[in-house]
Amino acid sequence: MNDWNILEEVWQVIQDRAEHPSAESYVSSVLTHRKGIDKSLEKVGEEAVEFILAAKNQVPERTVSEAADLLFHLLVALRASGTDVSDVLDELAARRK
Numbered sequence: 001m002n003d004w005n006i007l008e009e010v011w012q013v014i015q016d017r018a019e020h021p022s023a024e025s026y027v028s029s030v031l032t033h034r035k036g037i038d039k040s041l042e043k044v045g046e047e048a049v050e051f052i053l054a055a056k057n058q059v060p061e062r063t064v065s066e067a068a069d070l071l072f073h074l075l076v077a078l079r080a081s082g083t084d085v086s087d088v089l090d091e092l093a094a095r096r097k
């Protein structure tokens with residue numbers, strides 16, 4: 001199944017967790033972390049490295065899983081940096097040749 005809508009769905013949940021933080025929420029814990037934005041930026045770095053290693057070592061299941069982690073943490077970091085994902089999508093669209 002290819003469902004690009006899942007990205008939008010996860011983005012909306014991240015907005016909700018940012019606006020209504022809860023103790024049980026992982027996203028809230030990252031967005032309210034004592035390290036501030038550094039926490040989500042560290043996660044992006046960590047997950048990027050794990051993705052690179054999985055892809056480089058040609059481990060398909062791990063590559064999929066690490067790519068999902070990377071996309072998720074990138075969305076959280078975009079929120080932490082006050083960047084709207086729509087602007088990122090617009091930027092991609094503007095690069096069409």
Ligand SMILES: N=c1c2ncn([C@@H]3O[C@H](COP(=O)(O)OP(=O)(O)OP(=O)(O)O)[C@@H](O)[C@H]3O)c2ncn1[C@@H]1O[C@H](COP(=O)(O)O)[C@@H](O)[C@H]1O
Nearest residue numbers: 010013014017024025026027028029030043068069072073
């Ligand atoms: N996609 C994810 C997702 N991917 C990974 N994780 C969590 O990310 C955490 C990080 O795990 P790691 O092993 O990388 O790191 P760790 O050492 O345990 O913890 P940290 O480094 O983060 O401190 C785990 O607790 C995972 O559960 C996620 N947590 C949430 N989501 C999505 O976000 C939504 C909202 O989640 P909550 O905010 O928890 O309600 C969920 O419905 C999902 O769609």
